Amino acid sequence: MLPTTKATDDPVIGQNKVPVFLFYHGLSxxxxxxxxxxxxxxxxxxxLxxxxxLIADLHQALAAQATSS
Incomplete structure (x- = not known):
């Protein structure tokens, strides 16, 4: 399962976020x-x-990104 982007924080499930869209969109x-x-x-x-x-998921996500670029 690839990590997903979520707008909420869950202490049990890992997430990835794009800070520029969630936190820093107001900065130039x-x-x-x-x-x-x-x-x-x-x-x-x-x-948890x-x-x-987690390492396997990250490897899979990075490999998919590398082949789509």
Missing amino acids: AEERARRGISDGMLRLSIG EDPKD
Whole structure:
């Protein structure tokens, strides 16, 4: 199962978020760049999943992204 993007926080289930859309949309591109916040930045929130499952999910997601680029 690939990680999903959610708008709510759940302490049990891992999530990934795109900070530029959720938290920093009010900043100009220049201000985001100054703070080191790129449009491609992801925030990973890890829950209680098995670390091996998380690593496998990330490998799968990155491989899928690499083949679609």
